[in-house]
Amino acid sequence: MELNTLTIKQAGQMLAKKEISSVDLTKACLARIKEVDGKIKACLTVCENEALTQAKTADARRSKGEQGELLGIPMLVKDVIMTKEVRTTAASRILDNYTAPYDATVVRRLKAAGAVLLGKTNTDEFAHGSSTENSAYWTSRNPWDLTRVPGGSSGGSAAGVAADMSIFALGTDTGGSTRYPAAFCGIVGLKQTYGRSSRFGLMAMTSSTDVPGIFGKTVADVALVLNKMAGVDKNDATTVNDLVPDYGKELSKSLKGLTIGLPAEYFIKGIHQGVIKAINQAMETFKNLGVKFKPVSLPLTKYALPVYYIICPAEISSNLARFDGIGYGFSEQNGVKNLYETYAKSRGKGFGLEAKRRIMLGTYALSAGYYDAYYLKAQKVRSKLRQEMYQALEEVDCLLTPTAPHPAFKIGQQVDDPLKMYLEDIFMVAPSLAGLPGLSVPCGFAVPDDGETPLPVGLQLIGKRLDETTILRVGHQYEQATEWHKQKAKI
Amino acid sequence: MQLSKNEIQHIAKLARLELTDVELEKYGAQLSAVLNYIDQLKEVEVQGVEPTAQVTGLENVLREDVVRGWDKAEIEEALNGAPEREGRFIKVKRVIE
Structure with a gap:
């Protein structure tokens, strides 16, 4: 058996029974990276030595009697998430030689749980994009068709899991960057509720919507990772103190009596016929599982993208001001x-086209005379959008949409038309602006x-605030009734 | 709305970005297109609506005002990122002309 194809659950059972070691598992993933990543180009950095050292440590912990679902499980991490001793570039020339002095909180927590870092994955520069084409290094390939994009911005992580280079992976999701590539690559992707997990050590893009994302081969795997990541962090004042439930506990609960809203x-x-067909089929499956559907209306949806493309560049222009050619970076x-x-030349040369475009757009939207018309207006429309989604979710258990x-x-194909590329996020940004959790299956x-x-x-499930439990349960039950998640790309 | 080359240059200066002539021209057209798209927000009535700056509902998250120690290796690692150093300091160009 090829160990790199295992899920966290499967690998965890074999590790617990001592049928395999974390070193075996890690070596299998590293071998797979060597075998296929020349074609897929998912990884920017592979830290073989560090990975094997961490795997040995995990094996030693297990031999002393320690147990844990992630103890010895390999992961890939998007390169906008800081990792101590392994460089973090944000796929930008401005950080080509940057190594963070500490681990992001989510990385620190997963390492403490025994996860093994295999390497860092490609992304659009600073996560600005939907295809990885804005990476300063290269474009990652979709494992299902190497002439196509894996989606983005967390495209390297999604392609890495879909190609079985890793057991799971971390991404980030600001306006769809985990859900969208998960759909393109045929795997599971979770965007958590804003505030559920720490952003400390995530390179800030849009601070008011950034969240860590999780990629897995199954919904149950994603729930396991969320268990170890979630919770308040004193280094991130926007994390919430609410109780972290055991996200695996309710997965097997039947969906009978559940109501899903269809906005x-x-x-x-304009939606592709094949996508509509797949979603309709999925709805039939859900009906057989006892789910009731209810039409809901979210008339402000069409304003979500224009709101997002004010707020996102505005926050980017502020967040990327820290790259000034002085403290670190190019x-x-x-x-x-x-x-x-020093400022203007370092930034002019160091940032790529899209990062500069967004800084320009954000600077304009925040500049004297335009602030009220753009930024303030967008923040007000955001309030209405959010209210509308909250209200719709009061009547149903979650929402279902195409991803x-x-x-x-x-x-x-569309690299020269930024507006067209922004429209890719059409189904993603409203839940982001409202801070709601979303799962692509x-x-x-x-x-x-x-x-x-x-x-x-992929289909997207949008949940109530802090109710990852329901969307994970709905996703898991759907997965049990179908075989889609078991399909593998032939590379 | 069409942004002029002068306006683009002004924004670039505010953003501390040195742009090439090709970039100035390209951004002029592209930013205008995006702003035209965003203009549809004018249709939404927002009188009396409070703006949303954050979605958690958290208020005044405070911590103790105490110095937290960094270990020496971390301090070195952080300082090592700077292009010019003098001991524990980062060297910069003259600030006041």
């Missing part, structure tokens, strides 16, 4: 005459209009 505004013209030294030039309007697109395949290879389709 009409998410089933619009610093232009040639022909620099004064402090202003993306179409399957994975070809590399280079594989629900079938669709043949794209410009190709023949069937590509994965």
Whole structure:
């Protein structure tokens, strides 16, 4: 058996029975990375030595009688999440040689639980994008069709799990960056409630919507990882003190009597026929599981993207101000005459096209004379959007929508049209702006209009605030009734 | 709305970004297109609506005002990122002309 193809649950059982060691498992993942990552290009850094050392430590802990679901389980981590002693680049030239002095809280917690860091994965620069095409290094490939994008921004992590290079992976999700690539790559992706897990050590993009994301091969695996990550952190004042439930506990509970809302505004013209077919099929499955569907209306949905593309660049322009060529990161030294030039030349050369575009857009939206018309207006519309979603969720247990309007697109297809690329996030950004949890689960395949290879389709479940339990349960029960999550790309 | 080259240059200066002529031109057209798209927010009535700056409902999260120690290795690691150092200090260009 190829150990790298295991789920956390499966590997954990074998580790517990001493049938395999963490070193075996880690070696299998590292071998898989060597075998296929030349084609997929998911990883920016592979830390083989550190991984094997951590695996040995995990084995030693187990031999002393310690147990734990993640003890000795390998993971990949998106390269906007800081890791001590292993470089963190944000896929940006400005941080090409940067090594963080500490681990992000979520990494620290997972390492404490015994997870083994295999390496850091590709992303759009500073997570700005939906395809990894904005990476300063390279574009990652979709394991299902190497001419297509894996989605983004956490595309390297999604492709890495889909290609069995790792047992699970971490991403981030600001406006869809975990759910969207999960759908494109045919795996499970969770965006948590804002405030559920710490953002400390995540390179800030849009601080008011950034959350850590989890990629897994099954919903049950994602629940296991969330158990170890969630909870208040004194280093992140926006984490909430609410009790962290055992997210695995209710997975097996039947869905009988549950009501799922279908927002009409998410089933619009322009969605790929194959996606619609897959979602309709999934709804039949849910009905057989005893779920009732209820139409709900979210008329402000169409304003979610324009709100997001004010708030997101505004927060980016502020957050990326810290890259100034002084404290760390790339610093232009040639022909620099004064402090202003240190700033402007280091930033001009260090940032890629999309990062600069968003800084420009955000600076404009926040500048004198435009603040009220853009930023303040967007924050007010955000209040209405949020209220509308909260109200809709009072009548149902969760919402169901497609994750993306179409399957994975070809590399280079829309790279020159930023507005078109922003529209990719259409089903993702409203729950982000409202701080709600969202889960993408594989629900079938669709043949794209410009190709023949069937590509994965995902469905999105949007839950009530802090109610990851329900969407995980709905996703898990769906998974038990279907085989989609077991399909593997042939690379 | 169409942003002029002067306006783009002004924004770039505020953002401390040195842009090439090609970038200035490209961003002029692209930012105008995005702003036109965003203009549809004008349709939404927001009178009396409070803006949302955060979604957690948390208020005044405080901590003790105490110094927390960093170990020496971490301090070195953090300082090592700077392009120019002098002992425990980061060297910068003259601030006051």
